[in-house]
Amino acid sequence: MTSWAPVEYTDVAELRGPLIVVRGVRGVGWDEYASIELETGQRRHGLVLEADRDLAVVQVFEGTAGLRAEGTRVTFAGCPLRIPVGAGWQGRVCDGRGRPLDGGPPVFGTADAAVTGFPLNPTRREPPSEPVLTGVSAIDALTTLVRGQKIAVFSSGGLPHLELAAQIAAQANTGGTPFSVVFAAIGLTHADAATVRDTLEERSAAGELTLFLNLADDPVIERVLTPRLALTVAEHLAFVLGRHVLVVLADMTSYCEALREVSSARGEIPARRAYPGYLYSDLASLYERCGRVPGLPGSVTVLPVLTMPAGDITHPVPDLTGYITEGQILLTRDVPVYPHIDPLSSLSRMMRAGVGPGRTRPEHMDLAAQILAALARARQAAELAEIVGEGALGDTDRRYLAMADAFTRRLLAQRRDEARSLDETFARAWQVVSVLPRRELSMLSPAALDAGYREET
Amino acid sequence: MTGVRDALAPVSGALLRRARLDADAMIAAAEHDAAQTLAVARRAAQDMIDEAREAGTSEARARADAVRVRAGRRARDIELAARREVVLELRRRAVAAVLALRDDPCYPRLVERLRELARESGGDDLIVSEHPDGGVVGVGRGRRVDCSLGALAGRAVDALGAEAERLWAR
Numbered sequence: 001m002t003s004w005a006p007v008e009y010t011d012v013a014e015l016r017g018p019l020i021v022v023r024g025v026r027g028v029g030w031d032e033y034a035s036i037e038l039e040t041g042q043r044r045h046g047l048v049l050e051a052d053r054d055l056a057v058v059q060v061f062e063g064t065a066g067l068r069a070e071g072t073r074v075t076f077a078g079c080p081l082r083i084p085v086g087a088g089w090q091g092r093v094c095d096g097r098g099r100p101l102d103g104g105p106p107v108f109g110t111a112d113a114a115v116t117g118f119p120l121n122p123t124r125r126e127p128p129s130e131p132v133l134t135g136v137s138a139i140d141a142l143t144t145l146v147r148g149q150k151i152a153v154f155s156s157g158g159l160p161h162l163e164l165a166a167q168i169a170a171q172a173n174t175g176g177t178p179f180s181v182v183f184a185a186i187g188l189t190h191a192d193a194a195t196v197r198d199t200l201e202e203r204s205a206a207g208e209l210t211l212f213l214n215l216a217d218d219p220v221i222e223r224v225l226t227p228r229l230a231l232t233v234a235e236h237l238a239f240v241l242g243r244h245v246l247v248v249l250a251d252m253t254s255y256c257e258a259l260r261e262v263s264s265a266r267g268e269i270p271a272r273r274a275y276p277g278y279l280y281s282d283l284a285s286l287y288e289r290c291g292r293v294p295g296l297p298g299s300v301t302v303l304p305v306l307t308m309p310a311g312d313i314t315h316p317v318p319d320l321t322g323y324i325t326e327g328q329i330l331l332t333r334d335v336p337v338y339p340h341i342d343p344l345s346s347l348s349r350m351m352r353a354g355v356g357p358g359r360t361r362p363e364h365m366d367l368a369a370q371i372l373a374a375l376a377r378a379r380q381a382a383e384l385a386e387i388v389g390e391g392a393l394g395d396t397d398r399r400y401l402a403m404a405d406a407f408t409r410r411l412l413a414q415r416r417d418e419a420r421s422l423d424e425t426f427a428r429a430w431q432v433v434s435v436l437p438r439r440e441l442s443m444l445s446p447a448a449l450d451a452g453y454r455e456e457t
Numbered sequence: 458m459t460g461v462r463d464a465l466a467p468v469s470g471a472l473l474r475r476a477r478l479d480a481d482a483m484i485a486a487a488e489h490d491a492a493q494t495l496a497v498a499r500r501a502a503q504d505m506i507d508e509a510r511e512a513g514t515s516e517a518r519a520r521a522d523a524v525r526v527r528a529g530r531r532a533r534d535i536e537l538a539a540r541r542e543v544v545l546e547l548r549r550r551a552v553a554a555v556l557a558l559r560d561d562p563c564y565p566r567l568v569e570r571l572r573e574l575a576r577e578s579g580g581d582d583l584i585v586s587e588h589p590d591g592g593v594v595g596v597g598r599g600r601r602v603d604c605s606l607g608a609l610a611g612r613a614v615d616a617l618g619a620e621a622e623r624l625w626a627r
Contacts, residue, residue, distance in 0.1 A: 004604070004612060005578035011599030024599035074600060086619055091533075098566075104537030105544040118614045148498045205533055417519065 008037070008073040009056075013443035015067055018219070018391050019049070019265065020058045023076050028056045031116070033081040036060060040289075045097070047221055048076070059265065061097065061219045080116050083229060084109025085236035090180060091207040093197065096214025096226035113236060115228040119288030126292040127359050128326075132246055132301050135171030135419035136164070138341040138412045139200040141429050144331055147244055147299040148176065148292040152321050152433055155331040156311040162192055163416055164304045164331070164339045165250045166199035169209070171419040178243040178298075184212045186223055186231035187254025194310030216254075223258035231289045231300070238298030245298065250305035251379070256283075258318045272316045280320045287324045326350050337413040343375055363448035370433055370443040371407065378404035396440065403435040430454070486510045543624045548614045555610035568593060571609075575602040 007026075014021040020036065022269040023144055032048040036058070058074060060067075071175065083098050093102040100106060106239035128148035133140055145151060157163035169181045181203060185196055193213050203209040210233055214226040227249045234245040249255070256275060263276035271277035290302040304325070308318045322328060330345040348354075355364040381397040382404070411428045414420065420428075430452040433441060558564055572585045575595035579602035583595035588605035595602040614621075 003578075004609065005574045005602050007579050008601040008603065009599060010601050084618060088622060090617065100537075100541075102537050103534050103541065105541040105621070107615070108619045108621050112618075198526065199522075201530055205529045415515075417522075 003078065006075045007367050009073045010073050012067075012072050012074070015064050015069060017265075018059050018063050018221070019071070020046070020064060020067070020074065022056045022058060024054050025051070025056045026074065026077050027078075027246050029079075031080045032056075032098065033077040033079070034058045034075070034288045037066075037073045038067060039074070045079070046074075047225075049262070056176045058320065059128070059221045060366070061211070061222050061263070063219065064330045066173040072173050073284070080114055080316055081225065082112045082114050083107075083232060084111070085113045085240075087241060089182075089210040091204055093204065093211045093213065096184075096186070096212055096222040096229070098212070098219055098229050101213060105359040108329060109236075111236070111240075113232050115225060115232045117228060117232050117235065117289055119285060120291040120293065124293055126294050128292065128301075128350045129353045129359075130174070131245070131359055132172055132174055133422060134168045135173075135421075136168060136339060137414055137420050137425040137428060138339060138343060138346075139329060140360075140420070140422060140425050141167070141364075141411065143327060143341075143346045143348040144250060144351045144354050144360070144364075144368075144369065145172075145246075145303070146350040147301055148290060149327070149348070149350040149354075150287045150290045150302040150304070150325045150351075151327045151329065151348055152318075152325040153250075153303065153305040153331065154313065154318050154322075155305065155332070156307075157307055159331045159333065159340055160249055160338060160416075161305050161307065162188070162196065163199070165248050165303070166196045167339075167416055168303065169246065171246045172246050174244045176452065177242075177437045179436060180208050180210070180234075180237050180243045180245045181248065182210045182212070182230045182234045182237070182245060183248045184214070184227050184250070185220075186214050186226050186249065186251055187216050187258065188213065188251070189216050193198050220258040223255055224262055227252075227255060227286050228229060231286065231302075232410050234300050235289065237294050238300045239293055244301070246301045246303060248305065250284070252283075252304045252306040252321065253309065253317050275316050279316060280323070284324050287380060314451070335412065337408060338416060339412070339414060341412065343407075343412070344379065353391045363444060363452065364426075366448060367426075367429055367433065367452075370441055371411075371429060374400060374403050374408060374433065374436060374440070375445060382453055383426060396437070398423040399436050399440070403432060406431045406435045416456075426452075431456075466603050496499065540625050544614075544621055547621065547624065551614050552607055552610040555606045555613070556591055558606060564591075571604040575604045 002400050009022050009025050014022040028048060028051045030048060030051055034046045034048060036044040036046055040120055044060050044062045046058040048057050084107060088108050091099060092104065092107055094107065095101050098107060126148070128146040130147045132145040132147055134145060139145065153161055153165060169183045172181060173179050183196070183200060185193055188196065190352040193215055197211065200209055200211060204211060212226050212230050214223050230247055230249065234247045237243045238245045249322040256279060259279065259282060260275050264270070268276050287302055287304065290300045292299040304321060306317055306321060309315050327348040327350065328346060329338045330342045332342040333340070335342055352365060356362060378400040381393060381400045384397070385393055385401065390401070411432050432454050434454045438449060438455060441449060441453065548610040558567060568587065571593045575585050575593055576583055579597055579600050581596050583597040583602060585593050588594050591606035592609060593604050
């Protein structure tokens with residue numbers, strides 16, 4: 001609601017780093033949004049980090065450079081940051097706080113919502129079902145995304161997780177039903193941001209994408225807000241406008257580092273690796289905002305992307321994320337071709353709810369299980385071959401090795417601009433299992449084998 | 458000597474035949490090898506041509522896509538800039554219209570109402586004075602309430618929300 005006569009506080013007691021201490025305030029609360037006007041008329045924004053009696057500590061997004069205690073006026077919004085919500089976000093490119101970067105007017109909305117939001121009420125949550133097709137064979141075939149699910153991409157520095165996230169965001173669809181993507185780029189370099197923007201240009205022009213770009217040199221406090229803005233916009237698109245929404249949050253490790261910095265500025269007691277003790281519940285407050293609501297047509301699917309510092313999967317960020325999300329897609333250098341997905345370490349726990357007759361293909365679950373079982377056997381055969389040499393392996397083991405090779409070349413390897421239909425993915429998956437003798441395919445029904453199996457000679 | 462040669466003739470004949478047969482076999486093997494090498498080379502050449510063609514096609518497609526994407530982005534940029542300009546114009550006109558209220562016979566009543574509004578918000582101890590551009594500004598200890606006409610017009614435009622989109626809605 002518009003306040004026609006907001007109070008501006010002019011008694012700035014202290015300026016310290018990115019913080020302003022304002023004296024004489026009344027009724028100001030924790031996390032409240034603030035607007036700071038300089039003598040020059042320039043306007044900056046901030047968040048209340050701490051409020052104690054008549055003192056409020058405000059962290060300024062843009063920093064305090066050029067600010068003087070005299071002449072600075074601080075206005076408090078009376079509530080945490082709220083943003084307009086509505087269809088107007090679609091097709092827009094904004095910074096991490098929702099201000100336009102595309103040269104357009106500010107984004108308008110039919111309503112407004114607090115960005116802090118709330119996870120769905122567990123008693124009003126419908127289990128995820130129906131797939132989100134990404135056009136990436138390794139994901140659609142083996143770790144299918146399900147509408148309303150949260151599934152993370154775990155990666156290491158130097159791997160193309162951002163390209164994969166952008167490719168998924170550019171290609172994903174729900175087979176004809178209204179679909180939107182909200183992409184929150186968190187702590188990206190300018191070059192990475194440009195790549196993401198180029199990849200997503202077409203979807204943006206089609207009015208199906210909202211892109212939030214928080215760059216590496218943007219304020220950390222803004223980085224803490226960016227995923228919340230994305231989820232707030234997504235919730236309205238899904239549960240009011242009835243669209244299926246995929247929210248891509250990349251890179252969540254940058255988010256956690258920003259959270260650590262803000263926590264340290266607030267003087268909180270650090271926990272594991274100096275991250276705040278509430279990192280787990282904070283991450284859950286983001287990831288749990290996905291889901292489906294009974295009686296409403298839309299869904300929010302969350303795909304957080306995170307890099308594991310030094311490839312360490314026990315690092316607090318991947319560790320805690322893994323507890324919350326319903327599966328993970330693991331990228332590894334051991335797989336030499338793009339998209340570098342390790343099929344045996346990747347898992348979609350909700351897959352069963354999203355695949356099968358009427359959704360993807362009747363044999364989908366069995367075929368995926370068969371491929372994974374065969375890849376596990378091929379891995380054992382490869383380990384054996386390292387000791388005794390491939391020539392000493394039996395014929396069946398050699399067929400398993402050939403199958404693993406076919407999997408990598410025909411199903412997994414994919415160009416960065418290549419969107420594969422479900423039909424093509426399944427054709428390739430059948431080619432892969434057809435490298436094995438039919439007698440080895442015990443997880444597939446005879447009817448499915450009759451329809452899909454074509455033994456290679 | 459002749460006798461010896463004659464005596465060895467069958468042996469030398471046999472050796473010669475064997476040598477010829479061996480030579481024929483070697484020639485045949487060499488021809489076969491050459492044919493195979495040629496076939497492999499042809500296949501490799503064909504593969505290279507196919508790969509080059511595919512690479513060329515995909516590069517051409519990528520370039521065409523890039524041009525299309527750039528053109529699309531330019532068009533979208535122009536549209537968004539035009540919308541922004543329209544919103545700024547709306548703001549300018551709103552401010553001008555509100556500033557014109559100074560000449561309205563009801564203006565003194567409006568100023569009185571704005572004084573009340575400023576005190577309601579900032580406290581009764583505010584010292585409220587008229588703003589040079591119209592409206593009032595209240596100043597107190599560590600507090601200030603801006604109810605100037607320009608600021609009020611800005612707030613009114615901000616409050617429009619999605620209404621503003623009607624400016625360009627088809």
